[in-house]
Amino acid sequence: xxxxxxxxxxxxxxxxxxxxxxxxxxxxxxxxxxxxxxxxxxxxxxxxxxxxxxxxxxxxxxxxxxxxxxxxxxxxxxxxxxxxxxxxxxxxxxxxxxxxxxxxxxxxxxxxxxxxxxxxxxxxxxxxxxxxxxxxxxxxxxxxxxxxxxxxxxxxxxxxxxxxxxxxxxxxxxx
Amino acid sequence: xxxxxxxxxxxxxxxxxxxxxxxxxxxxxxxxxxxxxxxxxxxxxxxxxxxxxxxxxxxxxxxxxxxxxxxxxxxxxxxxxxxxxxxxxxxxxxxxxxxxxxxxxxxxxxxxxxxxxxxxxxxxxxxxxxxxxxxxxxxxxxxxxxxxxxxxxxxxxxxxxxxxxxxxxxxxxxxxxxxxxx
Numbered sequence: 001x002x003x004x005x006x007x008x009x010x011x012x013x014x015x016x017x018x019x020x021x022x023x024x025x026x027x028x029x030x031x032x033x034x035x036x037x038x039x040x041x042x043x044x045x046x047x048x049x050x051x052x053x054x055x056x057x058x059x060x061x062x063x064x065x066x067x068x069x070x071x072x073x074x075x076x077x078x079x080x081x082x083x084x085x086x087x088x089x090x091x092x093x094x095x096x097x098x099x100x101x102x103x104x105x106x107x108x109x110x111x112x113x114x115x116x117x118x119x120x121x122x123x124x125x126x127x128x129x130x131x132x133x134x135x136x137x138x139x140x141x142x143x144x145x146x147x148x149x150x151x152x153x154x155x156x157x158x159x160x161x162x163x164x165x166x167x168x169x170x171x172x173x174x175x
Numbered sequence: 176x177x178x179x180x181x182x183x184x185x186x187x188x189x190x191x192x193x194x195x196x197x198x199x200x201x202x203x204x205x206x207x208x209x210x211x212x213x214x215x216x217x218x219x220x221x222x223x224x225x226x227x228x229x230x231x232x233x234x235x236x237x238x239x240x241x242x243x244x245x246x247x248x249x250x251x252x253x254x255x256x257x258x259x260x261x262x263x264x265x266x267x268x269x270x271x272x273x274x275x276x277x278x279x280x281x282x283x284x285x286x287x288x289x290x291x292x293x294x295x296x297x298x299x300x301x302x303x304x305x306x307x308x309x310x311x312x313x314x315x316x317x318x319x320x321x322x323x324x325x326x327x328x329x330x331x332x333x334x335x336x337x338x339x340x341x342x343x344x345x346x347x348x349x350x351x352x353x354x355x356x357x
Contacts, residue, residue: 115342121350128354148330149337150345153353162349168333172326 006088010095013076017096020072027100028140029073033065034093035142047086054082101138109137112144112152112163129153132160 017026037044043064047057058078065074080089101108109129111117117125126139133155149164199207337345 113346114337115339115346117346121346124350124354125346128350132353132356145334148334149342151349153349160349160353162345162352164333164337164345168329172322172329 006091007095009080009085009088009092010099013080013092013096014099016076017072017100022070022072023100025070026073026076027097029065029069030076030093031097031140032142033069033073033077034090035144038090039144044086047081047089050084054084057086058082097138097140104138105136106138107133107135107155108140109133109153109155110140110142111154112142112147114143114145114147114149114164116143117141125151125153129155129160133158 013030014023017023020026037047046052046060049057058081061078061081062074065077077089080086080092085092097108109126111125111129122139122141126137129137129139135155137155147163147165148168150162151160152163152166153160198204
């Protein structure tokens, strides 16, 4: 999809979520769905296969998100998938998150961890990243078992890698 | 019939009157002598040149034949010399050709040996290179396989070895370092 079209979808989703008054919630839910979409091959295949009818793909989305996300989030994802843009869903959502963060003058900080963080850890990590980058951050936590342990934080182009996975990779490269 | 008998038969001389039974009468000698002289003179005058010419021609013909024979001998000798020379040339040419063939054969043999030596050296070098490459490739493949196997094992072992306390410790350590690094 062209960059302008992705940006158009992101802007549309952003405006709908803001109009619904649930931008923060929708943004967070969409972000987590996008990460799941990226890491799950079966889900990605099901939602991007054009041989599968649009209403069937939308039915899959509603089944998956129906009781786990807000109605707005479910409807927005179903709309994108039904229009045949499922392949671009992660990028559309990332643009939406970036737009939402920019509206709040925040930088998006994606944090990948192997286990869930407590609220206290999230707050302290947000403050630490704000200190490190010099900007307030919109923290997005992704549970990613491939991290094995530790944290990988990405703020814009800056990556702060304190993961066990990277250390293991370094060890493997020595073999 | 002898001359004496002719004379006696003519009746001019009587043989009984001869002074010598062997010699004729003087007159007979004189006449006979004169007649002989005349005959020989005539012969000398009229037949001599022809005789001389005949002899001269014969001499010339014989000389010509001798000269021809000498020329033939000379020609034959020259031909023989030429033949001998040609034979000698043929021998020399044969010897030269044989020597040249020997030289070419030796050169071909030498070149062949050198080429074989070079080819053998190249084959040996290539074989060594291939062996080294194969060894290196096998080592690389082995290393990759070991790395692949150890990689999956390491991920699993490390993942199991990290308990919740370790997770928390790693996260806290990260937060501390990032916060302190501002």
